[in-house]
Amino acid sequence: MLLKQMAYYCNNKYLILGLTFLAFLFNLSCKEKESEQNVKEDELVMYQPSEMANLMNAFYVYNEALKEAINTGSELPEMPEYFDKIHTAKMTDKDGRTPIFQSFAPLYLDAQKAIKDTLDREILKQRYNATINLCISCHQTECVGPIPRIKKLIIN
8 A cells, every 4th residue: 555655646746747737838939929919010010211211202203303304304293392401310329420421411402513514425324423423422431221222323
């Protein structure tokens, strides 16, 4: 009888250890699922572009239209007046308005305005490409991410 009680006790001991281990694993699994859920909730937060990011996208769209007009020989679109906001638009990085950026901004606007100063299509392409290369030069020092996209604007 003593052997039966000891066997019963040992079996219960292993059973209790096994259940404790399973509870531990289950607890870990729940924490992983909870952390996955938190990550998914964080992913749902929509990116809000800064004023400057929106302005840069507007520059891109305008330059796409210019490129198309130059390539087809059609009338060039007017540069929007709100492009002057390059000097004041809120940036994603609060420290982004560096001296380098401040030196490139007026150069860009002047180059953008100068594109339309000639009717000669070859000179027009050169001025346009010079403006796009100015964008690339600035982005090489300030924000390299969009450079591949900007390079697509160059007229070959």
